[in-house]
Amino acid sequence: xxxxxxxIGMVAPPWLCIPPKGYGGIELVVYNLAEGLTKLxxxxxxxxxxxxxxSARLIPQVPRHLGQDWGSFAKEAFSMLSAKFSFARxxxxxxxxxxxxxxxxxxxxxxxxYTMHGPATEPxxxxxxxxxxxxxxxxxxxxxxxxLFGNGxxxxxxxxxxSIDAKEAPFQxxxxxxxxxxxxxxxxxxxxxxxxxxxxxxxxxxxxxxMTEKFEQxxxxxxxxxxxxxxxxxxxxxxxxxxTPKEKFDLYKKAALTLFSSQWEEPFGLVMIESMACGxxxxxxxxxxxxxxxxxxxxxxxxxxxxEMVQAVKKIKDIDPRDCRRHVEKNFSVEKMCREHAExxxxxxxxxxxxAQT
Numbered sequence: 001x002x003x004x005x006x007x008i009g010m011v012a013p014p015w016l017c018i019p020p021k022g023y024g025g026i027e028l029v030v031y032n033l034a035e036g037l038t039k040l041x042x043x044x045x046x047x048x049x050x051x052x053x054x055s056a057r058l059i060p061q062v063p064r065h066l067g068q069d070w071g072s073f074a075k076e077a078f079s080m081l082s083a084k085f086s087f088a089r090x091x092x093x094x095x096x097x098x099x100x101x102x103x104x105x106x107x108x109x110x111x112x113x114y115t116m117h118g119p120a121t122e123p124x125x126x127x128x129x130x131x132x133x134x135x136x137x138x139x140x141x142x143x144x145x146x147x148l149f150g151n152g153x154x155x156x157x158x159x160x161x162x163s164i165d166a167k168e169a170p171f172q173x174x175x176x177x178x179x180x181x182x183x184x185x186x187x188x189x190x191x192x193x194x195x196x197x198x199x200x201x202x203x204x205x206x207x208x209x210x211m212t213e214k215f216e217q218x219x220x221x222x223x224x225x226x227x228x229x230x231x232x233x234x235x236x237x238x239x240x241x242x243x244t245p246k247e248k249f250d251l252y253k254k255a256a257l258t259l260f261s262s263q264w265e266e267p268f269g270l271v272m273i274e275s276m277a278c279g280x281x282x283x284x285x286x287x288x289x290x291x292x293x294x295x296x297x298x299x300x301x302x303x304x305x306x307x308e309m310v311q312a313v314k315k316i317k318d319i320d321p322r323d324c325r326r327h328v329e330k331n332f333s334v335e336k337m338c339r340e341h342a343e344x345x346x347x348x349x350x351x352x353x354x355x356a357q358t
Contacts, residue, residue, distance in 0.1 A: 006345055007043045009090030009098040010034050010056065014082040017065045018052035021244070025270045026117050029162050030101055036163075036338035045093060047086035061086050069213055080104065087112075097345045103127045105134070111349055113157055115139045119265060120148035128154045137348050139341070142289035145267035157344045161292070162268050163337035166329050169277035172253035173321045178238075179313065180255035180280070182208040182248065182271055183262075185216040185224065190261030190285070192223040193306060195237065197259060199227065201313040204236055205259075206251060208243045253278040257300070257316045260284035261309070269293065276300070277328040279321030283312045293332075299324045 010033060016024040019031035034046045034056040046052065050060035061082040070078065083104030090098050091108050098112040105127070106112065114131055116138055118124055128138050128149060137157035140146035146159055179198055183189035191209065198205035211220055228237050240247070252258065258275035259282075266288035273293060275282050282300035284290035294300040300319060301312035 005041050005043065006096045006342065006349075007094070008037060008045065008345065009086070009093065009095040010037075010044055010046045010048075011083060011086040011090070011098060011100040011102060011104070012046065012048040012052075012061075013102050014049055014062045014066050014078055015068045016049070018046065018048045018054060025162075025268075026101055028270065029115075029117075032163055032165065032334045033099070033338060033341060036334040037342065040338055040342065042342065045090060045095060047082075047089065059086075059089055097349055099341070099345070103131070105130060107134075112136045113139055113344060113348055115141065115160075116145060116149065117141065117267065119267065120145065125149055125154070131155075137344075139344060141268045142292055144265065144289050144292065148265060157348055158340070160337055160340045160344070161289075161332055162270055162273070163332050163334045164270065164273050164277050164328065165334045166277045166325065168249075169274060169328075170249055170253045171277070171279045171321070171325050173279055175256045175280070175321070176254045177256055178204040178206050178254075180206050180208075180251050180258045180275070181261065182243075182251075182258070183210070185209045185211040185220040187219065187223075188262065188264045188266075190259075190263045191220070192227075193261040193263060193309075194259045195224055195227045197261065197306060197309050197313065199231060199236055200310045203256075203313060204238065206255070207237065207239045208248060208251065209239060209241055211241055249274070249278060252280050255280050257313065257319075258282045259309070260290065262287060262290075264288065266290075272300075273328050273332045276324035277332075279325050281316055281319040281321070281324055283309055283316070285309070295323075295327060299327045 012030045016027045018027050020027040034044050034054050038044050038055045044056035046054050046056040046058050047061045049062050049065035051064045083102045087106045091110050100114050132155040137155045140159045143159055181194040185191050252275050258280055260272050268289045272282045276299050284302055286302050286304050291302050294302050296302045303309050303312050
């Protein structure tokens with residue numbers, strides 16, 4: 001290896017291929033990291049499903065991605081087995097550090113950092129405290145996430161926001177009149193809220209929805225379908241259940257705005273930066289990382305209530321699409337994310353004492 005360059009074991013979950021062909025926020029982050037770190041000259045061993053595509057060295061953990069529709073027991077077993085193999089092989093390959101995205105606890109004598117992608121649940125806090133006790137470090141994806149995890153002894157190596165390759169996001173300054181929602185069909189993502197806001201603002205809403213699991217289908221039938229049935233004749237609501245990345249970005253760039261109606265403390269939210277990279281402002285509830293990602297009044301609006309969200313829709317013409325694009329290029333680039341991760345890796349390898357403990 002060249003001086004200053006690292007050999008990194010990158011461990012992805014086994015559920016989706018890298019990069020994801022549709023929905024898959026964690027998988028997109030892992031892809032960007034593996035590609036960006038490889039471009040910086042580091043040697044990256046990507047442990048991921050065999051149908052993944054990467055510039056890094058791919059070491060398959062499963063013959064193909066397993067899909068997400070498994071019961072909790074099977075999911076836990078598959079996750080543990082794929083991570084156990086990945087860690088053992090990474091140790092055999094003598095990597096300098098392992099970056100894990102599945103919270104696998106190992107007794108191998110390896111340096112490891114773990115990115116927390118999920119919410120601050122008690123099981124997640126317990127897992128992070130145990131990993132910290134074992135001498136490993138945690139990377140948060142937002143200051144708000146770190147704050148919510150801050151009850152107990154957790155070794156935080158730093159906060160690194162997720163990223164997007166803005167060059168892959170098509171910019172369009174002239175917008176159409178519809179507003180856009182993309183996400184899972186559940187209460188957390190606020191699909192029902194997005195529908196209500198669109199109807200109250202008298203705007204056409206296009207929805208790109210993941211609805212493969214039973215609880216998502218039940219939520220949609222209960223909370224969303226009645227609105228579809230009631231307002232279909234007015235052409236208010238249009239839905240896509242299957243969408244490619246190209247189709248997704250085509251909708252982003254044309255939309256007048258994107259509604260990020262997540263009603264929980266979402267740790268980040270790639271939707272926000274994907275939309276702004278296309279020059280499309282975002283309206284979000286004041287939850288989770290939204291205030292860290294959106295510049296209120298310049299790249300979108302951060303609001304507290306449903307009614308404020310409706311009013312913000314009426315002010316969206318005040319936002320300059322070029323400001324949205326510049327904000328992402330400056331603050332959420334893949335290059336920036338990878339440089340910050342490489343700095344954390346080196347700090348952890350060197351046993352730096354400045355790893356924050358909360």
